[in-house]
Amino acid sequence: MTPARGGGVRPTRLTPGDVLRLGVLGLRVRPLRAALSALGISIGIATMLAVIGIPASSQAALMRELSALGTNVLQVTVPPNEDPPVLLPKESVGMAQRIGPVTVASAVANTHLVARRSDRTDPRDGLGLSVLASRIDLLPAVNAGMAQGNWFTSATAHFPTVVLGSVAATRLGFTEMPLDGRGHQVMIGDQWFTVIGILATTPLSPEIDRAVLVGWEAAEKVLRFDGHPTVIYLQVHEPAIEAVRAVLPATVYPERPGDVLVTRPSEALAAKRATANSFSALFLGLAATALLVGGIGVANTMVISVLERRSEIGLRRALGANRGQIRVQFLTESVVLAGLGGVLGTVLGLAATAAWAVWHGWPVVVPVAATATGLGGAGLVGMLAGLYPSMRAARLTPVEALATV
Structure with missing residues (x-):
């Protein structure tokens, strides 16, 4: 006190x-x-x-x-069986990549050729497989991974080498990569290609499972590929996926946006x-x-x-x-x-x-x-x-x- x-x-x-x-x-x-x-x-x-x-x-x-199911993945294609065929511009992948919310953009292109186990098989029997020219950055765009072997590098993409999808490897009879490192070979057209890897299953893109993938540069040089992509794969920041989908047709093909098809966002996103x-x-x-x-x-x-x-x-x-x-x-x-x-x-x-x-x-x-x-x-x-x-x-x-x- x-x-x-x-x-x-x-x-x-x-x-x-x-x-x-x-x-x-x-x-x-x-x-x-x-x-x-x-x-x-x-x-x-x-x-x-x-x-x-x-x-x-x-x-x-x-x-x-859910993200692994492709909640942020979009695919850009053109209508099939058009006469004359609709071709995406060669620079369309780069144009799509410049869209702000797009994190990855890559592409494949159908070469319309047949892959065979050897030159003794029927030249018309492609076993239901597609020969696709692939950009080197395809794997992250489709959430794919390697089961065996290696993916293309900046060097191997220029040489006659291929990477097989999981279904393609099974149908061609290549379930394992040789331990001696020599590699299997497949024939595309009249050219032998060395198998350097086998992809793991890609549930988001089943067409990749059934594909024989050739490096983009090798396809242009060896298979006389014209450089026009067939399918563009994009990964987008999820909040902006609807906005990106709306501008994609005019971005990748400004002359003919009505001929561009863009997949809807995955139901997994909702x-x-x-x-x-x-x-x-x-x-x-x-x-x-x-x-x-x-x-x-x-x-x-x-x-x-x-x-x-x-x-x-x-x-x-x-x-x-x-x-x-x-x-x-x-x-x-x-x-x-x-x-x-x-x-x-x-x-x-x-x-x-x-x-x-x-x-x-x-x-x-x-x-x-x-x-x-x-x-x-x-x-x-x-x-x-x-x-x-x-x-x-x-x-x-x-x-x-x-x-x-």
């Missing part, structure tokens, strides 16, 4: 350190109750993070699978967007419920604490503490209690999310926004939960409080 004008006393102003020490006083006196109360809100926060983090990890795995929206709504509902349950637990604890500590409140009021100091003491205790529960709950929730995701082989998604919301929400819930008990404690007069002693 400090002397006041007129001979009275006035309460000493509390520093932030004093407020914190008073706020944790009740927690130190009743550690078991404080631990159980903190555990209550920590379970709420951990539940919130778990029900957000685990579905988010599952969603990430689902989105990865499923992916619907899945994201449904998960977001679910997260908000679960998070709100978890925080509400935790707040009720803290409020209940603080009300009981005020009832049990009436004598302490009366003694402090009799010694000169004002209503504001009593209010700040219990409000600080409530915030500290909720904050401890929030920190513990955050650790538990993140650990549970990581463990569950790793066990299922999902990518671990740490919900940063949810983590910040959980910690901030714990403090806010503690403040709201302690508001009524602190005001109730502050309204007690010293006589009323000490009457219970």
Whole structure:
């Protein structure tokens, strides 16, 4: 206490350190109750993070699978069997690549030739396979990979070499690449080509599975290919896929945009967007419920604490503490209690999310926004939960409080 004008006393102003020490006083006196109360809100926060983090990890795995189905892939073609045939311009791939949201653009072209296992087979029997000239950047455009051997390089694309699709390799009888590195050979027209690789199955582009792929430059030099692409494959930033589809015909063939066919975006894209929206709504509902349950637990604890500590409140009021100091003491205790529960709950929730995701082989998604919301929400819930008990404690007069002693 400090002397006041007129001979009275006035309460000493509390520093932030004093407020914190008073706020944790009740927690130190009743550690078991404080631990159980903190555990209550920590379970709420951990539940919130778990029900957000685990579905988010599952969603990430689902989105990865849906993306593998080609949610961002478009194909540009021309009508088949036209007379005279419609030919895409030679520079159409480069023109498509210059569209801002396009990340990859590549192409193949049908050479209309037949690939044979040897020169002794029927020259007209192509086994239902296509001989396609391929650009060197085709693999990322169609999400393809190599099963065996190697893809074209800037060097091998100029020489008579081929890469076989998975179905083409089976029909030609080449299921494995030779260990001696010499390579199988196939005949295209009257020219022998060396097999340098076999593609893995490409579910997005089944026509590639049934293709014998020749380097673009080798096709022009050896097979007298005219350089006009038949199919252009593009990968696009998903939010802009509809806008890119709308401008593609006029971009790749300005003279005849009406003759350009562009595939519709994959149905998997609509499923992916619907899945994201449904998960977001679910997260908000679960998070709100978890925080509400935790707040009720803290409020209940603080009300009981005020009832049990009436004598302490009366003694402090009799010694000169004002209503504001009593209010700040219990409000600080409530915030500290909720904050401890929030920190513990955050650790538990993140650990549970990581463990569950790793066990299922999902990518671990740490919900940063949810983590910040959980910690901030714990403090806010503690403040709201302690508001009524602190005001109730502050309204007690010293006589009323000490009457219970």
